[in-house]
Amino acid sequence: MSIIGSNVEKAGLLLNDGQLVAIPTETVYGLAANALDIQAVAGIFAAKNRPTFDPLIVHVKSLDAVAEYVTEIPEKARELAEAFWPGPLTLLLPKKSIIPELVTSGLPTVAVRVPRHPLTLALLQSLEFPLAAPSANPFGYISPTTAQHVEQQLGSKIAYILDGGECRVGIESTIVSFESSTPKVLRLGGLRLEDIESKIGKVEKSLHSSSNPLAPGMLKSHYAPQKPLFLCTKAEMTEPGNDKNVGYLFFDKGHERIEGENCLYLSETGDFLEAAQHLFDYLRKLDASHVQEIRAEILPEKDLGRAINDRLRRAAAV
Ligand code: TXA
Ligand code: MG
Numbered sequence: 001m002s003i004i005g006s007n008v009e010k011a012g013l014l015l016n017d018g019q020l021v022a023i024p025t026e027t028v029y030g031l032a033a034n035a036l037d038i039q040a041v042a043g044i045f046a047a048k049n050r051p052t053f054d055p056l057i058v059h060v061k062s063l064d065a066v067a068e069y070v071t072e073i074p075e076k077a078r079e080l081a082e083a084f085w086p087g088p089l090t091l092l093l094p095k096k097s098i099i100p101e102l103v104t105s106g107l108p109t110v111a112v113r114v115p116r117h118p119l120t121l122a123l124l125q126s127l128e129f130p131l132a133a134p135s136a137n138p139f140g141y142i143s144p145t146t147a148q149h150v151e152q153q154l155g156s157k158i159a160y161i162l163d164g165g166e167c168r169v170g171i172e173s174t175i176v177s178f179e180s181s182t183p184k185v186l187r188l189g190g191l192r193l194e195d196i197e198s199k200i201g202k203v204e205k206s207l208h209s210s211s212n213p214l215a216p217g218m219l220k221s222h223y224a225p226q227k228p229l230f231l232c233t234k235a236e237m238t239e240p241g242n243d244k245n246v247g248y249l250f251f252d253k254g255h256e257r258i259e260g261e262n263c264l265y266l267s268e269t270g271d272f273l274e275a276a277q278h279l280f281d282y283l284r285k286l287d288a289s290h291v292q293e294i295r296a297e298i299l300p301e302k303d304l305g306r307a308i309n310d311r312l313r314r315a316a317a318v
Helices: 008-016 038-048 075-084 118-126 147-157 193-200 272-288 305-316
Strands: 021-023 030-034 057-059 089-094 109-113 160-162 174-177 184-187 229-232 246-250 263-265 293-297
Touching: 008 021, 008 030, 008 118, 008 160, 021 118, 021 147, 030 038, 030 057, 038 147, 075 089, 075 193, 118 160, 147 160, 147 272, 174 193, 229 305, 246 272, 263 272, 272 293, 272 305, 293 305
Parallel strands: 021 160, 057 109, 089 174, 229 293, 246 263, 246 293
Antiparallel strands: 021 030, 089 109, 174 184
16 A cells, blocks of 8 residues: 555644654655654654764744744844745754754754645644654655655655655755854755845855764765766766766756757756756656766856755765
8 A cells, every 4th residue: 555645634643643754845855753752753863764963854833833942033033934934944043942852963953944835834733743854865865856756765664655746946945053143054955045145134154064973964975876976067068978878967958958868957948946846856867767877067156056056066975
């Protein structure tokens, strides 16, 4: 019997019972459990084979609900939440003791966000607890953007996959910390830097914390396919032409167009949103195909191109 379905009530019953359920969000699918139940949360780490020093994001139904879990919401955090929740934005806020240490890997802050997906919002509204949920992939591998992606890799380890269709944003949320006086973006993601700065002014970027074991989700090597991945400029992509043993992941249909089932275009028209939507699915497709290596075109460093390049760089890192 398939474990994929769109029954919110069933998902709620399983979560109430301490089990794991994959949930759709606008960014990527999450592997959810009751954030206040240590045993349930431990199940997430086990299913993903994720080290317990990598903290989880807590998904809540609304900004109002966040007050139950944090001691303080700084003004700029509130402004961002009011502008962009529900949406691809995660805020790091000082935690209350009700949030288990296991969720935050012992850190004094908890990552919170309100996801923008009708099924998951309905689910959160029906529950009396928030949901801890990392991306629903084995640790280090490409994040899932469909229920089928989740089933392929974690199907045997979870009770139910709530199917909300293809994720509309396609890359993970942008993470912002407020520990110093100037807010800091710790992970680029589905909410553009430009949008954040238009609301609260200049922010710092602290994106290379790969040496910091307390924030390993920003590890240098992450989101990685099994095949070797190389990053290229557009010119490098088409030189020396179409090699059938290479999978090509282009941004758009540039001048040196090459064709074949080993050539995928993130967005034919060069649309960043569409490119983000396709990124992980196309990486998976090339990884599952007969090619021996993957070459990916680096995008312009602006708009969602920044976050897409960040994922590609980590996917290429060894
Ligand atoms: O879009 C998303 O954010 C998705 C969906 C499911 O919501 N979730 C997601 O979770 O990407 P995950 O676990 O794959 O990535 C969460 C990141 C990790 O890099 C983790 O290290 C970081 O958030 N994180 C969580 N709590 C933190 C904290 N208190 N301080 C610093 N980093 C934290
Ligand atoms: Mg992840």
